[in-house]
Amino acid sequence: MSETEIPESDRLGDFPHPREVSQLVGQKEAEQALFDAFMSGRMQHAWLLTGPKGIGKATLAYRMARFALHYGTPDAARAAGARDLSVPENSPVFHQVVAGSHPNLLTVRRPWDDKTKKLKTVITVDEVRRIGHFFGLTAAERGAWRVVIIDSADEMNPNAANALLKALEEPPANGLFLVISHQPGRLLPTIRSRCRMLRMMPLSDSDIARLMADAMAGAAPARGRGRAADPSEEERLQIAQLAEGSAGRALSLAGGGGLDLYKEIARLLSGLPRLDIAGVHALADKAGRKGSDDQYEAMVELITLWLQRLIRAGAGLDTGLDIVPGEGASMARLAAGGSLDRWVEVWEKVVQSTVRGEALNTDRKLVILNAFSMLEEAASMRAGA
Secondary structure, eight states, rough: OOOOGSSOOOOTTOOOGGGOOOOOSHHHHHHHHHHHHHTTTTSEEEEESSSSTTSSSHHHHHHHHHHHHHHHHHHHHHTTTTSSOOOOTTHHHHHHHHHHHOEEEEOOOOEEETTTTOOSSSSSHHHHHHHHHHHHHHOSSOOOOEEETTTTTTGOHHHHHHHHHHHHHHHOTTTTEEESSOGGGSSSSOOOSSSSSEEEOOOHHHHHHHHHHHHHHHHHHHHHOOOOOOOHHHHHHHHHHHHHOOHHHHHHHHHHHHHHHHHHHHHTTTTSSSHHHHHHHHHHHHHHSSTTTHHHHHHHHHHHHHHHHHHHHHHTTTOOOOOSTTHHHHHHHHHSSSSSSSHHHHHHHHHHHHHHHHHHOHEEEEHHHHHHHHHHHHHHHHHHO
């Protein structure tokens, strides 16, 4: 399988990949920091792009890579009147980056496993060692930038992390590392210390709704006939609210029927401490069906999201508009009258049980039923307190 045929873990269905996106929404400060550093002529050799998943870190990394590879020097960028990191979409560099074929750009990601026919669960040391070979090659033009994007550093195993640290300690001239991390606190402190950290913030609901509309338009030709109807404006705003600042999560919800699934979960949980047992089993049946991996993962995420919204409601924080009529009142009722510690504990147990279920290959229907059982027990204890 060639490099271009390997499935990409950060591609969401038929939506454009971050390297194919020409615009960056809602991250002006982060983009300005990279632009100013480049234009100053004192560009740091390594940047750590941090923040929650799906907020544009990879999009910014490819945007920076295109800019450096297209212009090369601050003087060339100034002569062209550059004001941000955009480059002409008709430029050869833009098309090469989109195609994944630019000789001076290397993306390090989880590799394909020919034995299992799946992506490996971690970035291996062999993948990181490709950096040494990449920098050992002569750049296409003398003095040209060579850019490495690590997407994401959180997925490196310990040997890979140590190999990256060695590469960061010996940066070549005009070498640029753009290291993406959703949880930088888990990285080696020595890796963090060798990078300039660039913290990126969650997106606003309006930014996410705009990105969804653009992404839907870009995905339409690939999705073709028979595709589900795109979300309405109201549904996009509801999805944006559930996405909690992550455009990636919003696109995942929009592409996989996540909004309807959340509404189904919220309706069932609104009856706590009593549950519609038949409805819960019907929902859990969907998780246990063959080929339902994406729906199961969405179900787990949305149950924990509902719990997070409940906890915020109990803490007096704004949970936004109701996704399901009466949802806010139901959450306020369940959270009232005592400490939120019990609900926090249930949230932790649900997360742990799903992780344990995957590790032990437990029937997924049972995992979902167990999550609802824990929620029912907590609500019953709360009602009897």
